[in-house]
Amino acid sequence: MKRQIIVVMAVGLTIAACSGDRxxxxxxxxxxxPSAWVQPPHIDGLRRDGGAILVRGAAGPGARVVLRGSDxxxxxxxxxxxxxxxxxxxxxxGDVLLRPEVxxxxxxxxxxxxxxxxxxxxxxxxxxxxxxxxxxxxxxxVLDAVDFDGKTLAASGHAPNGPPTVSIDGAKARVSSVGxxxxxxxxxxxGTQSVDVGGxxxxxxxxxxxxxxxxxxxxxxxxxxxxxxxxxxQTTWLPDIQP
Numbered sequence: 001m002k003r004q005i006i007v008v009m010a011v012g013l014t015i016a017a018c019s020g021d022r023x024x025x026x027x028x029x030x031x032x033x034p035s036a037w038v039q040p041p042h043i044d045g046l047r048r049d050g051g052a053i054l055v056r057g058a059a060g061p062g063a064r065v066v067l068r069g070s071d072x073x074x075x076x077x078x079x080x081x082x083x084x085x086x087x088x089x090x091x092x093x094g095d096v097l098l099r100p101e102v103x104x105x106x107x108x109x110x111x112x113x114x115x116x117x118x119x120x121x122x123x124x125x126x127x128x129x130x131x132x133x134x135x136x137x138x139x140x141x142v143l144d145a146v147d148f149d150g151k152t153l154a155a156s157g158h159a160p161n162g163p164p165t166v167s168i169d170g171a172k173a174r175v176s177s178v179g180x181x182x183x184x185x186x187x188x189x190x191g192t193q194s195v196d197v198g199g200x201x202x203x204x205x206x207x208x209x210x211x212x213x214x215x216x217x218x219x220x221x222x223x224x225x226x227x228x229x230x231x232x233x234q235t236t237w238l239p240d241i242q243p
Contacts, residue, residue, distance in 0.1 A: 040111035046137040209235035
């Protein structure tokens with residue numbers, strides 16, 4: 001069940017309510033105009049500081065980077081001269097969706113990725129984007145995530161020594177690198193029941209999801225469903241990471 005994000009004031013951060021209308025309110029020549037070259041931010045790391053979660057990433061030098069909740073609350077910071085930023089999330093309640101964006105005047109360059117924080121950070125923290133393998137930020141194992149969009153199932157993970165051997169329901173899958181140490185294996189079988197990564201077998205839950213955002217325990221992991229515009233959805237299974 002979707003819950004509101006609870007955001008409290010933290011030192012060094014700007015926390016503001018969202019305006020429902022991001023269109024320009026004035027046509028004055030003096031009003032700031034966004035550049036066509038402005039790119040949305042990209043989150044690439046996470047670290048914990050006590051009970052707080054610090055989200056790190058890259059944007060344009062000096063860009064104002066915002067993580068905006070579905071209830072309109074936001075946490076913001078300014079990227080440094082190298083384009084690096086770090087956002088400290090205050091204590092969160094429940095399952096939270098946050099959308100990264102760069103603000104330019106009253107406009108925003110919004111990332112296609114959604115940051116999902118499960119159980120306020122006690123569960124997995126991941127980046128989900130339509131048509132892309134889910135990226136785990138909390139930890140990495142031999143299998144990080146399994147995504148299903150109703151037609152194609154994708155297993156993904158990290159392998160520092162090259163892509164592993166992957167079998168899906170006993171059939172050897174083609175594995176491809178998708179940047180850095182991340183790999184992905186695809187299957188067109190919507191009834192997939194197991195994924196074998198380097199000899200370790202993971203039993204999958206039912207990968208069909210509902211029409212709204214939901215998070216639940218499913219087998220030895222977490223199953224989340226995220227609506228995808230215009231009328232699609234993506235179901236993701238995040239296995240429990242074990243040493």
